Amino acid sequence: MKLLLKSVTIIDKHSAYNNKKLDILIENGIIKKIAKDITAKAEKVISREDLHVSRGWFDSSVSFGEPGFEERETITNGLDTAGKSGFTSIALNSNTFPIIDNNGGITSVKSKAAHHPVQLYPTGALTIKSEGVDLAELYDMKQAGAIAFGDYKRAIKNPNLLKIALQYAQNFNALVQSFPQEDRIAGKGMVNEEQNSTSLGLKGIPNLAEELQITRDLYLLEYTGGKLHIPTISTKKSVALIREAKKKGLDVSCSVAIHNLIFTDALLQDFDTNAKVLPPLRIKEDIKALVKGLKDGVIDMITSDHTPIDTEHKKVEFDNALYGSIGLESAFGALNTIFSTEETVEILSKGKQRFGLVDSKIEEGNPADLSLFIPDENYEFTENHIFSTSKNSIFKGYKLKGKALGIITKAGDFGL
Template sequence: MNLLIKSATVVDPNSPFHQQVTDILIENGVITQIGNDITSDAETFDAAGKYLLPGFFDLNCNIGELGYETKEDLHTGTAAAASGGFTGIALMPNTQKPVHSKAEVEYLVNKSKGSLVDVVPLGAISYKREGKDMAEMYDMLQSGARAFTDGNHPVQDAGLMERALLYAHGFNALIFSYPEDTAIAGKAKVNEGEVSTLLGMKGIPSLAEELMVARDLYLAEYTNSPIHFSTISTWRSVDLIRQARLRGLQVTCDVAAHHLVLTDDALTGFDSQYKVKPPLRIRQDIDALIAGLKDGTIDAIVSQHTPHEIEYKDVEFEMAEFGIIGLQTTFILALKAGLPVEVIVEKLSVNPRKIMSMPTISIDVDADANFALVDTDLEWTYTRQNNFSKSYNSPFIGETLKGQVLLTGNNNQLFKL
């Protein structure tokens, strides 16, 4: 990759050029010069009025490989990631078979070698993600897994979660908790509230999430272990985590981008494209999530990219699967939520890598070029034709969106819109 980016505004708190308008010369995938009036024979991109950001890292991405390649494979998944500015993705173990041993981890690591996007498998906490017996976590760590989670299967057994926290802490690994008490949530499909009553549908109460957040905070405190909560969605969850931080607990958390802009009012048309889990909540929850991002309680924003074939979504709402694709729209939804670019960089690039104990990346001379160049004002229409995912289960397809990723660079490779 040889590229001269002219007059970009650098937004990177780890860079000495933070908030400066400057030229950036990249040669063979390495930043060789940063300054004014740089000249080169390399391809030149006029970035006046645009922002150069460190590449994003997604902590919650579902790609069907292994076993569900008809939903998404590594090739299409990494293309969707690059189109959204992501230069790294953490893969949930929600596959068939699950990522519960070193064999699956090694397959994903080896299969993704050479990609623009760094692929980091997350290993399962329990064998087959059944919530009964612990999986081979240490072996998976040795093979390349960075953290452990049962994905969209919340760990219901408190004893198993306690043992997992203790065991992982012994070799400095991190446990991700997807907080849902399934006994409380039951088989409901939407948030419990006015909209569920209007629709005549049984709702999932916020309590289902908050009970599990409270339980796992107590377990983390008891075991003196770090814990990360995936896709929190209610105001009380934010408050519980905020209070835990004040008590000195080692707790981090993230929120899905669509939970920052959509309320359960979107469900009044029974459109299954809005069916997600955790379910869309109410305005009070959205306001609390955005406030939590701004005050540092919430560390990261994730895509929760969950592709599905048409036969799993283009059906009655009750029958449809949960989830939407989100890699291509995460940055855009963060903008739509009213977050400043500086906060978005912190939540999409800086903090996710800290949480995963990965090396810091920076836009600096002699650093590897790992970046996303974005235009926050460009308006465009998201269509099936410019969707890079293999699936197209997104409620935003057909909408005019504001903000776009123009270039993504990493591993001496360049994605150009």
Template sequence: MNLLIKSATIIDPHSPYNQQVVDILIEKGIITKIAPELEADAELVEAEGKFVSPGFFDLNCNIGELGLETKEDLHTGTAAAAAGGFTGIALMPNTIPPVHSKAEIEYLVNRAKRNLVDVYPLGAISHKREGKDLAEMYDMFLSGAKAFTDGNRPVQDAGLMERALLYAQGFDALILSYPEDTAIAGKAKVNEGEISTILGMKGIPPLAEELMIARDLYLAEYTGSRIHFSTISTTRSVELIREAKRKGLEVSCDVAAHHLVLTDEALLGFESLYKVKPPLRTRDDVNALLKGLKDGTIDAIVSQHTPHEVEFKDVEFEVAEFGITGLQTAFSLALLAGLDPELIIEKLAINPRRILNLEIPSVTEGREANLVLFDLEAEWEFTRNNNKSKSYNSPFIGQSLKGSILLTLNNNHLYKQ
């Protein structure tokens, strides 16, 4: 496949052509020439006023395969990823069976080969994600697992987390912590505060998240290990991680795109599509998250793509499952939050790969073409027709969003709008 992208502005801090308007010639999946004016026998893509960057990478993606393919399978999940500009995704182990041995890792790696979207399954920290015994972490690492997490289940046992941090250190693997103290959070469904009082619902206090972050920071400091916190959501969480970085701890963290634009006020209509975990917080928390992204405290933005069948979301708020689909809307939500394009590329494309010690693509001559073309100003409507996911549990379906993905290219495979 040969492609000539005309008059695109490159956003890529690692490219010598960063911020320049150029033509990009791609031949058989390789960027062979970048210059102000090019002519070639290739498919022409007019991109004046549009932008090219390295393809996005999602650190927190849930796809039902294995066992929950009615929610999402690799085919539909990677289609949604490509439509959202993602050329790589890290899969959470929240499946049945969970991804807790090399058999599941090898199955997913082999199933996803030669796809437009690179797939990196994350292994579970504990056997069956039960939080009791360590899973076969080293075997999974040898089979392709880049990091370990119990997904949407926090590791409640401090001793188990300490052992996981020490064990992973031996082969330079990364532990991802989902920070929630379940004894504090209980069975509550929403953020504790004014809105939960109005709704008459028991709330999850920010303390539930912050206690676990404080604990795991102490453990990481004690063991001298790297640690990454998934989907932080509160002001104090940002402050704790900011202070840990000042002290020199090897800590990183991410935030879900929807937590940058939504607050718990969205729940006033008891709409279950807004039911996520961690729960939507307050405007002050959103402002703290945005500040954390801008000052470097928060390293990455994730989709937290969590598809569900209709019967799990189109029900009363109290019994609905947590989660929304997010692969196709993450970029637009980052723009809606008011973030600069350069910062978005850093948080969506560069840092996620750096966190997992993956090769970072670049829009540079001689490199494999792993890139996305987007229009910052174009508005598009997210509908059930252009939704590529098998599920449609997104509160943004039917809404007009800014920031259109025009083309995604990787592994010599092309998605084009």
């Protein structure tokens, strides 16, 4: 099949065509020609005012629900949502029922995603049932297609277990993830421990809970070697700790959730449970450090941390609501309000290499892995912009800039 993009602005700083408005001809998933005024016949021609294209976007932390929580999101609808939101590939978390902690679980979710234009890459649980007691079948899951291992939103309490995991994973070059929260410090906290938590009467999680865990994990990494990824950091000192670790030469990476770059804990004034996320929303000082860390490369990638939660677990008292917000649909428009479009697409494209995935730049002869978008449209994000089955978005009512249109990959196009 031939697909022709007309007068599209290419945003890819790794490509010779960066910032040029050209036509792109794609044949059977391969970029065949990039030039002005391509006249080849094509089964599908895409032409739209102010159309832009970049390397495909990747999200390193996405949850759906299936298996076990299909009422929140199925794999099919989740991938549809990702494609319409401009993401060509996602890493799927293992917070399902049952937990994805073995070869069969990895194989099952991959088979359900087969042939979809969005590539699904599973993250296997680090420990059996994510209970933090015994290591899961890491090697078998790696052989089945897992790209990393971690217990989603669950800290590894036993330092020796993480030590063994980092040592063992080196035998097959696996990436280990460790959620940054010391639960004995966090206690029963559910929001940031600061002035707002006190005034609202909500139990707080101090920055210390995150920073203490990161310090421990970095010491372990320095001892063991191996590769460590710390997902969704949220504090100023966390950025400083990882900056120092990288200077030492430790093989560590980290991510930040988009909502932690945008909102402070002041959003909690109305007790909106969509703002109950983990790690919690922090303060302006933390946001400033996170944005700087992302710009200078200390923070390696962003994530929407897309977590669909059904209504009966969100529209309840704040104390009883589950953590999480969906975020795929709002990711581009939210980032584009605080970064330039060039910075936004570069940030959204990061992370693939860390997870061992191919990152294909926009050049003739390369497989198509493209995200299409319009960068300058301003609008208020509402439920009408949500494709997910669950509607628990922290961005409802927030002004966004720019809209994703869809994707083109070797497996096909979607959303266009």
